[in-house]
Amino acid sequence: MAEVAYVPPAWRERLETRGLAPLRSTGARYWAWIGFLVLVIAWAVYQYATQLNNGLIVTGMRDRISWGVYIISFVFFIGISHAGTLLSAILRVTKARWQMSVTRMAEFITVVALMVGALFPLIDMGRVDRVLGLLQYGRWQSPLMWDIFAITTYLTGSTLYLYLPIIPDFALARDRLGPTAPRWRRVFYEVAALGWRGTPEQRKLLDRAMTTMMIVIIPVAVSVHTVVSWIFAMTLRVAFNSTVFGPFFVAGAIFSGIAAIIILMAVLRKLLHLEEWITRTQFLYLGYMLAAFTLIMAYFNLQELVVSGYKMESGQTFHFAELMTGPFAPAYIYYWIGGMVIPGLIMLYPRTRTIAGITVAAVLVLVAMWIERFLIVVPGFRVPLMAYDARNYFPTLVEWSILAGAVALFMLIISVFAKVFPIISIWEVVEHRGPEPGAPAPADVRRVRPEVRPGFAPVATAAALESEGVRP
C-alpha cells in the first residue's frame, strides 16, 4: 500500500488510531444510548405482541385502505438502502475518490436498512405464521415474489460487498489491537480477516472481487426499487396505474439514500471525532448530489402531475384534489417545499452550504421522503373504487411504536457495527491518498492513480497536511 504514494507516517498513524478507536474502548454514554434503543425496541416488540394477539385490528388499516405505515416504511427503508450502492458502487465505477472515507458507513446503511426494511412486510402480514408458504407455494406471477427475490439477492450481494472491503481492515484490527483486546475480538478479527497479509496475490483477488461486486450490485439495486414500485404499479388503481413508477421509485430511493448517509456522516463525524477525514468536501459533494436529485424528483413529480392532470380521469381528479386542497395538502406542500425547494436553495447559497446547512437539508429530505411514500400509498388507496365514501386512515399507537422500534433497531445495528467494524475504510483512504505536493513523487504515481483529477483530489489530506505544517 505504501508504495502508492508518499504517506506521512504521522497522518497514517492518526488515521489508524482514530479508525480503530471505537473498537478499543467504549464509554458509558454508548451503553446508555444502546439501553435507550433497546427500550424503544422492547416497547415495539410489546406492541407487536398485541398485534399478534388481536390481529391487525389494532392498526388503523381497514379494507379500503389496506396498507399503511408498515408498507410505507418498507418502501422507505428499502429506499435508503440505496445509499451504499450509490457511494460504493456508482461512484467507484466513475473512479471518484473523495467518498472513500464514508463508503463504509454507506454500506452499513445499505445492509442494515435492508434488514430492517424486510421486516415490515412480515409485520404487515395477517398470518405471519404461514410465511413459509411463500417457499412452499410461491408463484412467480406475483409482484411480492419479485420483491422477495430482489431483496434477498440485494441483501446477499450488499452484505458480501460490505465484507470484501473490510477484510484488510479486519487484518489491521487483528494486527493492531494487541493482546489487551478482549478475547472475542482477537478471535473475531483473526477469523474475519481470512488470513489477509496484503500480498500482491491477495490484493489482486480482492480487487477483482470488489470490481465484480461493484458492477453487479448496481443493476440489482435498480431492480430492487423497481420491483418495490411494482407492488403498486402492477395494479389498476388510478393513482398507481403509471409506467413511470419504476424509475420514480429508484430516483426517490437514491435521493433518500443520500440524505441518510449525510445524516449518518454528520453524527459519526462528531461522535467519533472523524473531522480530519470527513470534511466539508464530502458534505459538499453529497449535498450537490442531493440538490441534483431535488430537481430529478421535481421532474418526476411534474411528469406525473402534468400527464395525468391534463387528462383528469375521474379518479385522478379526486386524487389530485385530495393531495392539493384536501386532507393531504399540508403534507403534500411540505413534500414539495421541505423535500425539494428548501434543500435545493440551501445548496444554492454559499452561505448555507455548510456542514450544518447540508445536514439540515438532509433531515428535511429524509422526512419528506417518508411523507412522499405516505402520499403515494394512502391517498392512492383512498380513491373510491365504487360508490362509497372515501375512508380515512389514521395510524394507531401500535403502528407508530413499531415504526419507532424499527428506526431504533436501525440505529442499534449501526451502533453495534460501529463498535465491531472499522467505521472508516482505513486501507482505502490510505491507498487513495493523493500525491503530496511537497513530497517526492514516485515515478509510477500516474500509472497507479491516473484517475486523480484536480477537482477530485483526495480531500482527506487537507487538514492533515496543515497540522503537519505542510501547505496543501
Add this chain to the structure above:
Amino acid sequence: MGILGRRSLLRGLAVAAVGAVAAPLASSRLATASPTAAGTPGRLRRWSMVIDLRKCDGCQSIGKPPQCTEACIQGHFAPEPMEWIQVYEAPLAEQAGTQFIPTPCQHCQNAPCVNVCPVGATFATPEGTVLIDQQRCIGCRLCMEACMYDRRFFNWGSPAQPPQSLFMDYSPEHQTPAIRGTVMKCDFCPDMARAGRLPYCAQGCPRGAIYYGDLEEDLATNGSEVVKMSRFLTENNGYRLKEDLGTEPRVHYIPGHGELAGRKPTTTGRKPTEWPWQKTIGGAIPWQR
C-alpha cells in the same frame, strides 16, 4: 335435517369435488385455459350471474335491508362488516337520482387478484370461479390492492363465528369457519349450484332480480323464470362493471334503477345492512370497513 346436517352434507360433496378437481391446479391460472385437462368428464360449468337493475329497488319497498346481502350473511356467517354482495347506491348521470347496484365478487376471467397472489391462495377453478383458500392465505392483502371492485374483505380481528361453524368442514367454496388474518369474499356458491340450488343472494332477492346460471348452457334462472342468458343480455343492453379494465367479469348487469319494482330514481337511501346472526353470539368485536 337441521342447517348443520344439510350443510355438512353439501360440504362433504364439495370437498370431494374440490379435492378431485382443484387440488392439482390450485395455484395455477393455466388450469383455466385448459379445462378439459382437469379430469372432469363432459362439459364444464361456467357459472355466471345476471343482475337486473330494473328490478332492484334496494329493498326500499319492503322497508328492509337488501335481502340478497342479508341472505348471504345469514348463509355464510359473514362477519360484520362484510357484505360479500353489497348493494351500492350510485348516482345516475346529471343528478337524475340514484340506482342500486348489488355487487358480488365479479369473478373476473382475467382476475387481478388471482394474478398477484404470491401463494396461490386466490385461484380460479376450472369452471372460472375465483375462490380463496383461507387455509393458505398469508394475509399480505396484495389482492385487496389489486381488486378494482372493492370486493375483498379482510379479517382484521377475530371474526365472530357461530359455535356450529366449528363442526363444519372448511372449503374454499363455503368459507366457514372464517379465519383471522385472511381475506374473504363472495364464493359464487358453486357447492350450492352443484346441488341444484341457487346462491343465497338469488334465493333472498324478493324481486327475482338476480339470475344465476351457466354460460356453457347459456341458461340462467332467478328461481321462478329461466332465461337464455345471451339473448337476455343482448335484448336488454347487458353490460359489466368497469368493462374497460379488461378484467372480464362473469357478473352481468341489465341497466336500470328499480323501475320494474316501481321505484323512482329520486327516492334515495336504503336500510343499513344487519348481521343478525352475529348478535346471537357473545363477544363479537366487529370493525369498520
